Every structure is written in C-alpha cells, then in structure tokens.
Amino acid sequence: MLRFIVRRLLLLIPVLWGLSVALFLWVRALPGSPAQALLGERATPEKIRQIEIALGLDQPLYVQYWRFLEKALRFDFGTSIQSSRPVVEEMGRRFPATIELGVTALLIAVLIGIPVGYFAARRHGTWLDQLSVSASLVGITIPVFFLAYMLRYVFANQLGWLPNTGRQEARMLDVEHPTGFYVLDAIVTGNGPALSDALLHLVLPAVTLATIPLAIIARITRAAVLDVLNEDYVRTAEAKGLTARTITRRHVLRNAMLPVSTTIGLQFGLLMSGAILTETAFAFEGVGKFVAQAIPSRDYATLQGFILVIAALFVLINLLVDISYGLIDPRVRVR
Amino acid sequence: MTVEITRPDAPDAFVAVRDLRVHFPTEDGLVRSVDGLSFRLDRGRTLGIVGESGSGKSVTSLAVLGLHNRRTARISGEIWLDGEELVAAPPERVRALRGKKMAMIFQDPLSSMHPYYTVGAQIVEAYRIHNDVSRKVARKHAIEMLGRVGIPQPARRVDDYPHQFSGGMRQRAMIAMALSCDPELLIADEPTTALDVTVQAQILDLIRDLQRDFDTAVIVITHDLGVVAELADDVLVMYAGRAVEYGGADDLFERPEHPYAWGLLGSMPRLDREPAERLLPIRGTPPSLINVPPGCAFHPRCAYCELTGGLSTTEVPPLTETAGGHLVACHLAPEKRREIWENDVRPTLESR
Numbered sequence A: 001m002l003r004f005i006v007r008r009l010l011l012l013i014p015v016l017w018g019l020s021v022a023l024f025l026w027v028r029a030l031p032g033s034p035a036q037a038l039l040g041e042r043a044t045p046e047k048i049r050q051i052e053i054a055l056g057l058d059q060p061l062y063v064q065y066w067r068f069l070e071k072a073l074r075f076d077f078g079t080s081i082q083s084s085r086p087v088v089e090e091m092g093r094r095f096p097a098t099i100e101l102g103v104t105a106l107l108i109a110v111l112i113g114i115p116v117g118y119f120a121a122r123r124h125g126t127w128l129d130q131l132s133v134s135a136s137l138v139g140i141t142i143p144v145f146f147l148a149y150m151l152r153y154v155f156a157n158q159l160g161w162l163p164n165t166g167r168q169e170a171r172m173l174d175v176e177h178p179t180g181f182y183v184l185d186a187i188v189t190g191n192g193p194a195l196s197d198a199l200l201h202l203v204l205p206a207v208t209l210a211t212i213p214l215a216i217i218a219r220i221t222r223a224a225v226l227d228v229l230n231e232d233y234v235r236t237a238e239a240k241g242l243t244a245r246t247i248t249r250r251h252v253l254r255n256a257m258l259p260v261s262t263t264i265g266l267q268f269g270l271l272m273s274g275a276i277l278t279e280t281a282f283a284f285e286g287v288g289k290f291v292a293q294a295i296p297s298r299d300y301a302t303l304q305g306f307i308l309v310i311a312a313l314f315v316l317i318n319l320l321v322d323i324s325y326g327l328i329d330p331r332v333r334v335r
Numbered sequence B: 001m002t003v004e005i006t007r008p009d010a011p012d013a014f015v016a017v018r019d020l021r022v023h024f025p026t027e028d029g030l031v032r033s034v035d036g037l038s039f040r041l042d043r044g045r046t047l048g049i050v051g052e053s054g055s056g057k058s059v060t061s062l063a064v065l066g067l068h069n070r071r072t073a074r075i076s077g078e079i080w081l082d083g084e085e086l087v088a089a090p091p092e093r094v095r096a097l098r099g100k101k102m103a104m105i106f107q108d109p110l111s112s113m114h115p116y117y118t119v120g121a122q123i124v125e126a127y128r129i130h131n132d133v134s135r136k137v138a139r140k141h142a143i144e145m146l147g148r149v150g151i152p153q154p155a156r157r158v159d160d161y162p163h164q165f166s167g168g169m170r171q172r173a174m175i176a177m178a179l180s181c182d183p184e185l186l187i188a189d190e191p192t193t194a195l196d197v198t199v200q201a202q203i204l205d206l207i208r209d210l211q212r213d214f215d216t217a218v219i220v221i222t223h224d225l226g227v228v229a230e231l232a233d234d235v236l237v238m239y240a241g242r243a244v245e246y247g248g249a250d251d252l253f254e255r256p257e258h259p260y261a262w263g264l265l266g267s268m269p270r271l272d273r274e275p276a277e278r279l280l281p282i283r284g285t286p287p288s289l290i291n292v293p294p295g296c297a298f299h300p301r302c303a304y305c306e307l308t309g310g311l312s313t314t315e316v317p318p319l320t321e322t323a324g325g326h327l328v329a330c331h332l333a334p335e336k337r338r339e340i341w342e343n344d345v346r347p348t349l350e351s352r
C-alpha cells in the first residue's frame, strides 16, 4: 500500500511538469498581453514595452519558463497583476473559500444523493423511483446560472430568508479570520453570530453547486445498489437469516460505494468548473471567480499558479479514491 | 412474538410441501415456475430433486426458505417445517428460522460469498445471528467448523478472503457456514456443479458424512443424476414446474416409469465411456413456462405420446401411485410403461 502511494506521488512530478509547460505556453498563446490588458485605452508602444520589461516578458520564452519554474519550486508564483498581490497570498485567501464551498456542496450531494439513490433502487419500478430518476435528470441539465438567479430571487429577494451574495455581512468585516475558512474561524474563535452568518452565506451557493453532483451521485448509487441487490452474496446473506437492515448496512451499501467513490473523485473537475459559475453568480470571493477574471486580464501568474495547484489537488483526490478502493475491496488490496 | 401454528391437518413428516405454486407475473405473461408441487421428507433422509434447467428446482428451494420477493412472486400452497406452516407465516418468523432451522448451500461458492469479508467473518456473522455469543466464541466456532469440513490449517485460513480459497475449499467453507447453526433442514442447490469431478466426489462425501453426524434432512437439487445416485434416498423428477415421477432412489434407477425420467437416465454421463458416446440427449427443448403445452407438458418431446389416444395432448396426467410409494404422472397404463422400460428402453441404455 505504502509503495503504491509513493509511486503515485512520484508520478505526480512528471504530470505537473508537463502541465506546467502546457499551461505556460497556453497563457502566452492567449491573444493580447498583460500589458495591454492593464493599460487598456492608455496603451502606447513605449508604455507596453516598459511594463513588459518590468514583468520580464521581453526575455526569450525558455528564459521566462526557467524563471517561472525556479520560483514555482519554491512555491512562489509571482505577483497577480489583477490585484497586485503575490499569487500565493491570493491562494491563501481564496482556496479556503472555495474549499469551504466545495466541501459543503459535496456533503450536500453525498448526504442527499446516496439515500435518494438507495431508496429509489429499493423501490425499483415504483413511482418514487421514477420521480427520483426524472428529478435527477432535471438536476443534471439545469443551467447553473439560471438556478443561481432563481434561488437568489426566491430566497434572498422575495422571501428574504438568506443573504443574496458574498461570504459575510458588512457588519462582520472586523471578524478575525485566522484560517480563511469562515465557518472554521467562527468556531475556533467561538463567535456565534459570525458562525451563523458564514453558514447562511454558504447555503445558496452550496446548494447551487451541489445540484449536478447530487443528481449524478443519486443516479450512480441507484444503479450500483440495483446491481448489488441482484448479487448472489446478498441472497446468501438473506439465507443466513440476517435482517433487511443488516443486509443493507453490511452487504449492500459497502459494495455500492465503490462506483460512488469513483464518481466523487471524478466530480472534482466538475465541481471546480461549477465553482467558477457559482462564485461569479453569488459574488463569492473564491478561486473560481478569481481565475475566471484572470483570463480577460491576462494574469499569467495567477493562471499558472492556480491551475497548477488545482491540478495537483485533482491528482491527490483521485489518489485518495484509489486508496479507498483498497480499503473497500480486499481483492484490490492484494495486488 | 412467536406464532405457534398447530393445525389439525399438520403433516407428520418433518418437511411437507403441499400443492406449492410459485408464479411470477411479468410483462410477457404469467411465469408458472412451480405449479402444484408436493413432497415430503423426514429427518436424516435425503431427497433429490432433478430436472433440466428451468424446471423450477431453484424456485422451489427459494420458496422453502422464504427468499422470494413478496412483491414479484405469487406463492400459494403449504410448506410445513417441523409442524409449522411457512407460506402464511409472517416474514419475520421465517427469517428467524432461516440459517438456524433451515440453511442453504448455493451453486457458485465464489459469487455466493461476500468478496469483501473474510471467510471467518462470514461464518461468524451467520453464527451470531442466531446465537448470542461474543465475537471470540463465534470465531472459535468458525475455526472448528472449517476444520470439520476439511479445510487444512483452519486457524490460519479463517482470516482469508474467499478469493484466496480454491473452488473446492470455497464450497467447503459455504457448507461450514450453512451448518454453523446446526440446521435441521439443509438445501443444497447444485452444490457441485461449479467444481471439477474429483472435488465433486469429495464434496458429496462431505455432505453425506455431515448429514449422518447431524441427522439433518437434506434436499439436494441437481440436474446430474449421478449426484442423486450418490446421495438421495428419495427422488423427485420435475418437469415444467411439476412432479412427473416421485419415489425411492431404487424405484427411479431400477424401475423408472416416466418417459422423461428415461430420457434423463439416457442423458446421464457415463464416466466409463468416451464423452461423445456418453449422452443420449432428450430431443427438443424445455417448454416455455408462460405457455406450458396443454395436457402433459412433456408431450411435444415424448416418443410415446401417440400411444395414449390423444389424452396426452388434452389432459394433464395426475401424479398417481403405481406401486408402494412410487408415483408417476403419465397417461400410459402402468403395465405398458413397465413393458416399454423392460423391453425397449433399458436394453438400449445398457447397450450403449
């Protein structure tokens, strides 16, 4: 197991290196340049030249790449020209926001999706099953932006139950944020009002972001449970005289979790692209929104740094999924 | 809550099945998998149920254990186990009997054991459902059972997963699991089909020995008459969900009277012959259970159909006694059947 993990982590090196080259070339292939984006109307050839020298963009590509790589290895991704702050500092502010949002969304998706899928399978062929199948289809196809504005309109504008946008109310501005995870910060500092404020701000974005993964997880769970219920070993468990509840808990769900955990691993990419839309729709200051803005501003440093870190996370999460296989299925462990 | 059912018509046999019907409504029509089956079995005895694929053998055994989905299967008739009727009993009551009073061994031990739990854990689980003991005690019992069914080094193998066992050992482990609560009725559904010939013989020996030790009533389900010859005291021949011949093993092997039973005997593999010569297959294929042929369900395949003056195609032959305890469902007169067997069928079988 340990060797497997080490091998997979070592594999991360060539993957990230290849990705860094591709990313580096891709951002430079975007039409326009950072200087132009920065200066906009005021751009003159001299000013552009000045800025390019300041940013080192006048150097040959391989020199630029070497400088980037050298710094990246020390976890320094340069300065964001959007915010004039070091990219790493922006990461420290924004990754917690997105992780908080993503984890909440994933929790919603898992905690609702798995039971829904399970009960649909158990009531296979009944109207409840059909309802869940059609509802999940709607969940998968509904556009994120549309859903976001609908939810804001109903729950924030009309009913006024939940905040409209952002991560916290203006009156919470002086609240301390040691980690950047607002919910965690409020718990650590024992600040009740800040906690409820942070949670309330999470509800609508998290529900929006959770919709597609929830629908997919419900479908996968349903299919997986239907498969497992037909397995001979479930019949054996019944023949032993186990109660239906124990059979579900010990013999069905554990097996059905294998395809579900694969899906959750694969959802990470979906979650990130969903986060861009969701964060933009709710003015939620996270990774997605920042990266989305980095493209029009030709913010090379931000794009390179953030996307590399996201890719590394993606690989690590899928490594966790593979490890979970071994934990779930002994036949995988032996190999 | 235990519902004690004492009915005046309770049978004196340990197991008695009366007019069992298991039907499945499907989109294509009603599947009559078992259609009016009756048999009985005493403690310490073995009943062999034989028939081609799809004749309703497994559906029968699942019905006895109460393993059919009550939403998709329509079950009627009576199943008596030690004076208690199971078809009408509450599901919870039948569940409590499963694994304890009656247990089952399935055909394919690899797919029938849970791949994620050790063999020991699965036996422990079976034991602890019905016995209020600690994990440690149950584990000791599991090791003992594994030793008893002939697994070498049981204390070590108890922590192996099913995929680490060979096919024969897996079937032994299944048997250990089924016998862990000392059941009084054991149903073995094709217990040796997935195994190679030498291992088959070992498993059959094992079942016979264990039956002697535990005084269990055994139902062995198979399409292999060799297995029946090896184990059974009584034999029930099934065709299209019904019994066509039922009697002692001697009756069936020495004096079979139903044309379908003759066919089965003819298709019995003979180890002393070349594979190509061994089989004398029954012509045609098993009938659809949705549109069962009228009259005798076997008539489209029966060589003697014409001899009954059209009765075979119009009326279902009842299962009637031909000699002491030997029952046959065929319109041919008993004398006629015996004559065909002695003069026609038996010489052909023996001359093969």
Ligand SMILES: Nc1ncnc2c1ncn2[C@@H]1O[C@H](COP(=O)(O)OP(=O)(O)OP(=O)(O)O)[C@@H](O)[C@H]1O
Pocket: B024, B026, B031, B033, B051, B052, B053, B054, B055, B056, B057, B058, B059, B060, B072, B223, B289
């Ligand atoms: N749940 C079900 N729904 C519909 N039809 C079923 C169901 N279970 C069994 N059947 C049908 O009942 C018939 C008898 O099946 P059964 O499994 O008892 O055959 P078998 O005698 O055990 O055959 P084999 O030797 O192949 O195991 C088959 O035609 C099968 O398709």
Ligand code: SF4
Pocket: B258, B259, B260, B296, B297, B298, B299, B300, B302, B303, B304, B305, B308, B312, B317, B329, B330, B331, B332
């Ligand atoms: S009843 Fe007729 S068709 Fe059926 S087995 Fe007897 S002779 Fe053959």
Ligand SMILES: [Mg+2]
Pocket: B057, B058, B059, B189
């Ligand atoms: Mg079968």
